[in-house]
Amino acid sequence: MKNNFSKKTIQILINNFNANNNKFVISKTKNYLKKFPRAAILYNLLGSSYQKIGQQNEAINVFNAGLKIHPNNFSFSNNLGNSYKYLLNYNKAEMIFDEIIKENPQYVNAYINLGNLKRDVNNFDEAIKLYEKANKISPNNHLILYLLALAHQGIGNFQTAINYSKEVLSLNPKFTKADYLISQSIKYKNDNWHYKDLEKKIENKNFGDTEKINLYFSMAKANEDMNKIEESFKFLKLGNTLSKTLNKYDLNEDRKLFENIKKVFKDINLHSFHNSGPIKVIFVLGMPRSGTSLVEQIISSHDNVIGGGEMPILPNIIKKNFLNDNLLKNNSVVEIINNSFERQNILNQYKNYVNYFSIGEKYIVDKSLLNFFWIGFIKIFFPSAKIIHCFREPKNNCLSIYKTLFEESLKFSYDQDDLIEFYKMYQDLMKFWQTEKNINLINVSYESLIANNETEIKRIIKECDLNWNDKCLLHHKNKNPVKTMSTSQARQPIYKTSINNFGKYKIFLNKINDRL
Numbered sequence: 001m002k003n004n005f006s007k008k009t010i011q012i013l014i015n016n017f018n019a020n021n022n023k024f025v026i027s028k029t030k031n032y033l034k035k036f037p038r039a040a041i042l043y044n045l046l047g048s049s050y051q052k053i054g055q056q057n058e059a060i061n062v063f064n065a066g067l068k069i070h071p072n073n074f075s076f077s078n079n080l081g082n083s084y085k086y087l088l089n090y091n092k093a094e095m096i097f098d099e100i101i102k103e104n105p106q107y108v109n110a111y112i113n114l115g116n117l118k119r120d121v122n123n124f125d126e127a128i129k130l131y132e133k134a135n136k137i138s139p140n141n142h143l144i145l146y147l148l149a150l151a152h153q154g155i156g157n158f159q160t161a162i163n164y165s166k167e168v169l170s171l172n173p174k175f176t177k178a179d180y181l182i183s184q185s186i187k188y189k190n191d192n193w194h195y196k197d198l199e200k201k202i203e204n205k206n207f208g209d210t211e212k213i214n215l216y217f218s219m220a221k222a223n224e225d226m227n228k229i230e231e232s233f234k235f236l237k238l239g240n241t242l243s244k245t246l247n248k249y250d251l252n253e254d255r256k257l258f259e260n261i262k263k264v265f266k267d268i269n270l271h272s273f274h275n276s277g278p279i280k281v282i283f284v285l286g287m288p289r290s291g292t293s294l295v296e297q298i299i300s301s302h303d304n305v306i307g308g309g310e311m312p313i314l315p316n317i318i319k320k321n322f323l324n325d326n327l328l329k330n331n332s333v334v335e336i337i338n339n340s341f342e343r344q345n346i347l348n349q350y351k352n353y354v355n356y357f358s359i360g361e362k363y364i365v366d367k368s369l370l371n372f373f374w375i376g377f378i379k380i381f382f383p384s385a386k387i388i389h390c391f392r393e394p395k396n397n398c399l400s401i402y403k404t405l406f407e408e409s410l411k412f413s414y415d416q417d418d419l420i421e422f423y424k425m426y427q428d429l430m431k432f433w434q435t436e437k438n439i440n441l442i443n444v445s446y447e448s449l450i451a452n453n454e455t456e457i458k459r460i461i462k463e464c465d466l467n468w469n470d471k472c473l474l475h476h477k478n479k480n481p482v483k484t485m486s487t488s489q490a491r492q493p494i495y496k497t498s499i500n501n502f503g504k505y506k507i508f509l510n511k512i513n514d515r516l
Contacts, residue, residue, distance in 0.1 A: 013045055022049040040070050047079055056083045074100050078109050085117050088316055090356045093117055108138045115147065121356050122309055122480070124155045142172040149181055158185045169197075174207060176214035180405060183218035188225035195222050209246060213239050217405040224403075224504075233508040236403060240414040249411035251418050257326055258425040261373060262432050264328045268337070270379040270437055279351055279385075280363040282464055283378055285371040286390035287426055288410060289400035291446035295390055296367045298457055298475040302466055305363045307480040310408075313353040314366065317346055318374055337380050347381050363466075372426065375433045375441075386464045387439070389430065392446035394516040395502040398423055399509065416511040423516065447499055 009032075017025050029046040036042065043066030050059035063080040066073060081096035097114040100107050115130035131148045138144060149164035162185055165178040179201070182194050198219050201207065207215065216239030223232035282299060284292050300307035321336060322328050336342045354364055371378065378387060391397075398420065401413045412422040433439045442463045449456045457472050471478075506513050 010041060017045055017049060020052065022053050025049045038069055040066065040073055040076075043070075044075055044079065047076075047083075051079070051083055051086065054086075056087045059083045074104055074107050074110070078107070078113060081110070082113055085113070085120075088313055088353055090117060090121065090353075106137055108134045108141075108144075111137070112144065112147065115151075119147075119151060119154070122307065124151050127151050140171055142168045142175050142178075145171070146175065146178055146181075149178065153181060153185060161185055173201070174211055176201070176207070176211040176218075179218045180214040183221045188222040190226060192222070195226075198222060209242055213242050213246075213405065216242070217403075220403065229504045230508075233505060237508075239405065240402060243405070243414040244418075247409060247411040247414065249414070249418060251412065251421055253326060254412065254422060255425060257373070258429055260327045261376070261429065264330050264333055265376040265432075265437065268334070268376065268380075270376055270439065273337075273343075273380045273383045275382075275384055279347070279354070279382065280359070280361070281354070281382060281385050282363055282365050283371055283382075283385060283387045284365055284367040284390065285369060285375075285387065287372075287392070287397055287401070287423065288369055288406065288413070289404060290390040290392045290397055291444065291449060292367050292369055292390045294446075294449070294475070295388060295444055295460070296365050297478050297480060298460065298472050299388075299464065299466075300365055300480045301471040301475045301478045302461065302469045303471065304361075304466060304469075305365060306357065306359055307478075308354070308357060308364045308366050310368045311353070311366045312368065313350055314368060314371055314374055314377070317349055318377060321346060322377075343381060350381070363464075372430060372433075375439060376437070379439060387441050388444055388460065388464075389441040390444050390446065391430075393499075393502075394423060394427075395509075395512055396499065397446075398512050398516060399502045399505055402509070402512075416509065420512060420515050450499055 013025055013028060016028075025045055026049045029042045029049070032039065033042050033046070043062055047059040047062035047066070050056070050062060060080060060083045063076045063083065066076045067080070070076065077096055077100050081093045081100070084090075084093035084096065094114065094117060097110045097117070100110040101114070104110075111130045111134035115127040115134065118124070118127040118130060128148065128151045131144055131151060135141065135144045135148065145164050145168045149161045149168065152158075152164065153161035162182055165182045165185075168175055168178040179194070179198065183198075186192070186194065188195055198215060201215055202219060216235045220232045220235040220239060223229070223235065282305070284296050284299070286292050296307050296309070299305050322333055324332075336346075357364060372389070375387065378385060392400075401410075401419060402416070404413070406413060412418045434441060442460060444456065444460060454473060457475075458468065461468060461472055502509070502513075
């Protein structure tokens with residue numbers, strides 16, 4: 001029996017784990033654990049596979065089972081903390097990471113994961129301190145240096161972010177995420193040092209597909225900066241085509257969800273719900289690249305508001321309570337929303353998450369873009385909350401989306417046909433919320449905000465029922481962290497160069513031009 005559990009067997013499991021063959025790994029490790037119940041690597045592979053497919057409670061059970069047998073296994077504890085973090089139970093996760101650091105101050109992964117947690121809740125200063133401690137324990141670790149680059153970019157320290165990215169690339173030239181971060185932090189000119197590096201890498205045949213995607217989008221940005229639009233689009237096309245291939249996006253899945261939402265909410269009276277407890281939240285939503293980061297920076301410049309960024313809590317709550325196979329179940333939705341106890345329970349989940357930001361009496365901005373799916377739930381659980389809907393001229397919006405490589409992999413964005421159809425479904429859903437369901441939103445046009453910035457900013461602040469604050473006109477000086485790659489734009493004074501950007505790419509984007 002012992003010979004069956006060989007190094008070769010372990011390597012097969014690891015190879016499948018790295019290839020995301022999670023069902024295979026789960027099935028095999030479960031069987032092996034019956035025969036080898038003390039094999040620590042099996043608990044880690046099984047629990048980590050559950051993590052990958054989003055089954056965090058199962059992962060927690062596995063890591064706890066492993067800890068009963070190996071109570072001093074810090075790898076189990078570290079993974080356990082991550083599962084709680086993925087469940088947005090930050091208090092429990094932080095407690096676990098702190099305990100690991102207390103017992104083993106040299107365990108570098110605990111510093112990294114606690115830093116990631118702090119970054120998630122916009123405590124970038126604390127995140128940087130934790131990454132720096134990790135860097136002292138494990139110097140010349142390109143992953144830690146990249147996290148430092150991301151954190152500094154998020155708070156507007158662009159040169160520091162570039163310097164860390166250079167260190168990353170000196171240690172691992174194939175870690176092309178650092179190339180993409182640099183591309184979003186600088187303005188390219190002819191003979192730019194990084195452009196030359198990108199040109200050499202593009203010719204290198206030894207990069208994998210994911211690495212190439214970062215290079216293609218970086219080259220597209222660099223060439224656009226230098227007004228080489230045809231060359232820019234060539235790389236945009238390569239990057240998007242490869243992303244589409246890897247993501248295996250199915251538009252029909254989203255089409256079903258759009259129709260499903262309208263069907264479920266059609267007969268629900270969204271104006272019959274009342275606040276079940278004070279919570280000061282302002283929702284900012286809309287399509288990606290529609291000005292949401294700019295609007296959040298403007299509002300969070302106010303003394304009584306803090307920016308929460310793209311908070312995952314509402315989509316997480318809805319997924320856990322209302323979705324089955326990515327669709328809402330009408331009976332369960334009606335049953336839960338008409339039960340005051342259940343509504344309060346869901347509201348408490350949101351409050352517990354927000355409390356981690358230590359907002360006190362301030363308002364918090366929830367800028368999870370695709371919350372436009374969940375406007376009906378927002379009106380049920382937060383009846384008096386302000387909802388700001390950011391929108392933009394469709395062609396320019398879609399171009400800006402097509403030019404962006406998203407961390408969260410918004411899969412509809414990498415193909416013109418998918419992008420056009422998704423955008424039309426979004427427009428139709430917004431019409432449903434505003435016209436059929438008569439929901440009052442604060443609509444903010446990106447073009448109007450750019451053209452009439454002072455007037456529009458004052459209107460937004462007034463409609464949010466906030467007293468006027470002159471700092472809102474100085475939003476580019478706002479130190480609020482920005483976790484998206486639009487951080488450099490959000491930290492500039494309002495500029496007009498992006499308003500009619502589509503004209504430069506018009507001849508290359510016939511589908512978007514003809515159908516939007």
